[in-house]
Amino acid sequence: MLGWAITFFIIAIIAAVFGFGGIAGAATGIAQILFFVFVVLLVLSLVVNALKGKKPKV
Template identity: 50%
Template structure:
């Protein structure tokens, strides 16, 4: 998954260099979705860590 984040980061940086147009907006929206997915996975991981510990 980190590989996908790096790919989308590179796409977003290239789009920013070329101008903030449709490509940059698309890459930014994909990056936001991936960010929220990772937040949910982090929360689940922390909860599971505390549940297994007790």
């Protein structure tokens, strides 16, 4: 999911360089949503693993 967020962020940067403001804004919004979903799922996963008492696989 983080990879998709980075992909949309790069698309937004390229679109902004070429002057496509609408596409850049939309891609930025999608990237932000994906990034925050990633962060929420990461924190949730860490909390659940901490409550289970399992050691994380490294």
